[in-house]
Amino acid sequence: MEQDDPLSESGIVTLETVVREPGANAPVIKVENATKAFLTPDQGAMVALQDINLDIPYGEFVTVVGPSGCGKSTLLKLIAGLTPLSGGRILYQGAEILGLNTKVGYVPQESKLFPWLNLEENVAFGLDKKRYPRQQREQQARHFIKLAGLTGFEKYYPAQLSGGMGKRASIVRALAYEPPVILMDEPFGPLDAQTRMILQDELLKIWEQKRQTIVFVTHDLVEAVALADRIVVMTHRPGRIKDVLRVGMKRPRDIFEIHRQDGFDRAYGRLWNIFRHELNIKRA
Ligand SMILES: Nc1ncnc2c1ncn2[C@@H]1O[C@H](COP(=O)(O)OP(=O)(O)OP(=O)(O)O)[C@@H](O)[C@H]1O
Ligand SMILES: [Mg+2]
Structure with a gap:
């Protein structure tokens, strides 16, 4: 990283600085062949995540979906540096994350x-x-x-x-x-439907102003489409990336009318098709 890079000076930076970062096309987070195994009480080592590769550019809103237990929370914890990798590496602004990622x-x-x-x-x-x-x-x-x-x-x-x-x-x-980067693990999961929509709307408004990078785990496919620039779809355990979908809907988006927005049906249909196969649900 450059000596005069304002981002390297401290963990805390203004969002404006992040957006004007000269290497704005470089990923803020780079996950390279990340693998995570846990020791379990009965089965010895259990691979939770396998060979994850993912580049997340500055300012992107990424949602992550996948079956329960596929390693979504584990992926966020790895990016936050809360748990060590078993293989591969994760870079934050080009530097390998080796401990708690306070940024x-x-x-x-x-x-x-x-x-x-x-x-x-x-x-x-x-x-x-x-x-x-x-x-x-x-x-x-x-x-x-x-x-x-x-x-x-x-x-x-x-x-x-x-x-x-x-x-x-x-x-x-x-x-x-x-x-500059926020990792959110099913943040709206336990909320009632109205509060959930209000907070989704607020989150999008804040993000549209500040353009933080957001990695947002959800089990709600509508939410995944409504919020995202890209959706990462994961497989059953051991979690791998099955597909990454780009959501082409224009912004700003109206969360309260998201079903009527151009491109919603198409994006949702594509996502459900992939997800259905992962859950092994056959067409009626
Ligand atoms: N600290 C831990 N020790 C042992 N195993 C763990 C630990 N944390 C997670 N696991 C295992 O790793 C796998 C992935 O867990 P994780 O919590 O990442 O799944 P998830 O995709 O977030 O699931 P959910 O959608 O239910 O929240 C699970 O099988 C879980 O049992
Ligand atoms: Mg989880």
Whole structure:
């Protein structure tokens, strides 16, 4: 990496810097022959992911779908540097990830708030690292709390929020910090349909403004199409990449009318066709 590359100076950068990165065509994340095996209590080594190759360019919105247990969460954990690879390597901005990758924001599948901090402090948590002045930090936290529909609950502690409220808060906590890359593991899975659409819409609006790179795992094929530039379809365990589909629908997209948008049916049809084969579902 170049000496004067502003991205190399610290883990925290402004999103504008990311977008203007000179090598914008180079992938921000490069997964090369990544393999991950786990030791299991009964079967010895179990290969969860096998020979994954994937380039993710700056600013792309990638969704990842695949059968339960195919290694989607494991892939995100590898990119976040939370667990070591068994083979291959993963590069972040050209540098191999060898430990915790603090440059990415990560919303785990079972994401939790810090129980000892109230809602506002939770959402502002990452902003401390950005050395924002206090007023700006509070403003930013309040803005994201509003996005999550949680205004009025700023002083509540996680135990005093409902499950869905906590989930929404943990999502906006990652967004508020504005990392250049966000890894989201089925973030909207447990939410009710309305909240889910509202947050999908907000996420797309934020992304359209900031053009963060987003890797978003979902089991919802409509969501996968609605949000993505590209969809990565994985096979049953050991997870491999079965196909990568480009979604040609124009942006900005209207999440609330996504079924009527030009290109939706075609993209969904293509995805379902691939997925159906993976699930071994025959045509009626
Ligand atoms: N820490 C671990 N130790 C042992 N095995 C693990 C561990 N983490 C994951 N696995 C195994 O790796 C495989 C992939 O798990 P992973 O959680 O990545 O799947 P997934 O695609 O995210 O599934 P889901 O859609 O249900 O969330 C599973 O068989 C799981 O049992
Ligand atoms: Mg998972």
